[in-house]
Amino acid sequence: MDDDRLTAKNNYVKPVQALPIRGFFGRIAYGLGSLLKGMRVTMHYFIHPSTVVTQQYPENRETLVLSPRIRSQLSLIHDESGYHKCTACHICEQACPNASIHVVDRPEPAISKKELDFFIWRLDSCTFCNLCVMVCPFQCLEMKPTFESSVYDQRLLAYNLTKYAGPTSTVLAKQTDDEARKNMIEPRQVYDGPTELGGFILAGMPESTREKKS
Amino acid sequence: MPSVSSTLTMPLMVGTVLGVVGFISVVAMILVYAERKVAAHFQCRLGPMRVGWHGTLQSIADSLKLFLKEDIVPTKADHLLHAFAPVISVMAAILTLIAIPFSSHLVLADVSIGVLYVSAVSGIGVLGILLGGWSSNNKWSLLGAMRAGAQIISYELSVTLSLLVIILFAGSLRLTDIVHSQEAGWWIWRAPGVGLLAFVLFLIASTAEINRTPFDLAEGESELTAGFHTEYSGLRFAFFFLAEYMNLFIVAAMGATLFWGGWMPLHIGGFTAFNQLMDFIPGTVWFFGKVITLIFVIMWFRWTFPRLRVDQLMSLEWKVLMPLGFLNLLVAAFLSLFGWYFFPLVF
Amino acid sequence: MVTTTLSLSSVPISSLDKRIQSLENEQSSLGTQEYFVNMGPQHPSTHGVLRLVLHLDGETVKEVIPVLGYVHRGMEKKCEFIGYRQQVHLTDRLDYLCALMNNWAISHAIEKALNIELNERIQVVRTILAELQRIQSHQLWWGVFGMDLGAFTPFLYGFRDREKITAIFEDTIGARLTMNFIQPGGLMFDITSDFAQKVKEFIAYFKPILNEYDELFSGNIIVQERLRNVGILDAKTAISIGTTGPILRASGVAHDLRKLEPYGVYSQVQFDVPVGATGDCWDRYQVRMQEMRESIKIVEQLIDNIPEGKHMVMKFGAKIRVPEGVYYSEMETARGIYGNFIVADGSEKPYRLHMRTPNFNNLWSIIRMAPGLRIADLVTILSSIDIVVPDIDR
């Protein structure tokens, strides 16, 4: 063992404070003093109730401020008329490291292109890595700070994110009237637990037995 | 056998027993709540807030839960001893409690050898811990029990040594006599130096005797998971818990009685006006005020200090506290022999 | 050196049962009976699901046999099936207290392989975040260390102050523990406009608190006597074991990659490397306490002038192709050196990815340190190593 490669050689090295060696009475005197010092610190907090940091969560729901960046729930952005921009391109599905996203194409699209039927997002296997949001070429996904999502049944953690099956908002905007738009789309339930998913089986999840909520 | 007329004393005895049991349950509940609140505020928390106003009913909810909880006994445990051990602990606590004078009238048993009785009976409590740890058939429990055994028996010495100092000055073993002897001032400051030192030794050693941090090696949750009561649940665990908090109360009560003048108001020698002012506060309030203060100090210890190691625990007792205790006793003997303490002629 | 012919059958395979059996057979019949206790996988002071089989003689530890793998998730296997971009978030789940530093390490490895030059802003922000993370990790360690020594209050103080940094991360990154923020080629998003302000507020708050930590805990006689000369690890053994980070530095080796092979902007900032002398628990404790102060120094130097620039210099595609070759890159996290060994075959997935995690090597030191000490000391040592179990098991 060469000692020169240890501490002294480098100028950035800072030896830490060594523990002083004390005699019998020195230890008793120092000991009592140090104990009182520690007790002073705790007493300081005891007599200053303003230092309490506890947040009483369900009661303070009204005043709870959450950062808009918090990633807690994936959602598909729907514009004010309720249409989204998803073209069912499956890029988010491929980017997802845990196979938490299933983009299901509509079997009989209203136009010749691919159309979204179901956008299945599995909260149970999602790690909130945000990659799906980042890679989406149409910026139609976002992470929301909604964090109260605990349920008693794992199957309720599979969400369908789209409100309708059909083409994108761009296609729908080109339509002349509301009637034409209505004909092109088919409503879907959002955030409503396991839907039938067109016979889709989700790995690791028991098959749906739950009645659809009306 | 004493032949007392059973027709008269029987209801009284039953009443006393029920009273004591009720008293310890209520005191333990209050202490548990107090500990949780005190701990919380030491740690910048709020503590229990949900059950009742500021969580005041939390202890009742907890004890109800403990009553209703399934009683789990390990298959290979010694069933008889496993069931018996918590009872011994509680029994020791109750037996100690009856000798403590709460005020000049409220004394259940004014034993003529009060101090001796208290230190002897409270020593039984360790048996419960030892048996509980051994009968659980769990190595962690056994380790905890063995630690507790060694610790409590060792620290018993220091407690007794510091109590002896007061006995020397008071000249009696009867607890009411000791309280009466402090009419002119409490022994903690009336006996110059030695009283204070004896009190400090008593406080440290009795904290160790009741297994509280920094001496909670018997439980030591970060080392032994839960120590001797690892395998206890439900009501039996509640019994250990009860005994623990009763012991806390008893230690504080003994400290108040011997060093802080029990139910006696704060009197100073010949200051009559001050003494009369102090007399307006009833004795029970004085007593419980002192007990609460002492309990708070012991709680303060717990929520500030880390735990000692087992060898340090032993060397603290045998190398520091015991020699100091003996030295203190020697000095105290001389002081009391020559009457060199404050206001020796008042009573 | 004689080269003998080797064959599979000539190498015996042991098992845990056999190991314990052999130790039991060694026991002498004289004296007290030695016994075996399982510490963990469910034990308050093993910080997760680590199992230590203790060979005890009364209170004295004779031997420790760590049994690993209770949180083994097959991460290296999984990495062979997912792309480089997707792996970053897996490193959050190794040493979850150093998530950002792990993100940085793997991103750094990929950037080096792709020869990507980062702008100043990315480097500075990464450095600030990494140092904040180091403080945060040490704060948690300090609290848990107090708890392992039997003082419950430091635990809550540590968490209370950690919460301040976590809140900054929450506002900037959007996550509290598993960040996945530092990506190959930059940062996932730009920092918020009030980031610098918040960090400065935190530093102003935390500086006096550090002295309070010393008053409450470091100065305490019980703490000092509990840590003095416990678990001594000399420099030679520490190097041979391959320990890194505060443990190696506490043993007296000034080994810090931030100084030896500066990455980020560490070469532009002034800071010292705290180094211990004896390598006992006190030194490890003090090294970490001083590291918090040094980290504050680094953050203070950088926070006032974060340069302007883009937060991402690469297209954020789902796929990254790394050219064929083997790459190994290391980075100093709060617990030691986290290394990534990438074997790339030119496709979008690595052929093999090995994660050299600091805790795996660090934990091994307990086998050398613990024998002859008490159970309480074992807990102290385990806590002074500051293990994170998912990091060991991967």
Added chain:
Amino acid sequence: MNNSDLESYLLSLDKDLVLREKSDRVSITVPSEKLLQVMTQLRHDRALTFDMLSAHTAIDWSNENKLELIYQLYSSEHHHRIMVGVYLNREAPVTFSLCSLWQIAEWQEREVFDMFGVRYQNHPDLRRILLEDEWQGHPLLKDYKDDFMLERPW
């Protein structure tokens, strides 16, 4: 010593050492029968003193029917590092243990045994480390399959 000096020094040690291409650091390949000898030299040579075994792992080149062991060495004295590779027969991977040179090799070799099934001669306690003792197969081999592996649906 800078990297090119290190390379030439290493090559002068033994004629069977081969430099590895496509690596971001100094990297040599050692014939398996000379592993212990070369490693002892690397550890104890005053000019090298690789006293830290930073990482040890393996690569399964299943197409070439080879298993490659990788040793990442670091010198805390000279602050240089190399990577050492050793090719083994994939069907019967067996080699010498390096526990006598670096203490941590005990666990790292156990991990490689666990994951790749490499047997180490003279290892003090060769057993699985991350998986349980009864586990069948070695998961990081490319042809490993078990019931717990989920197929990605697409």
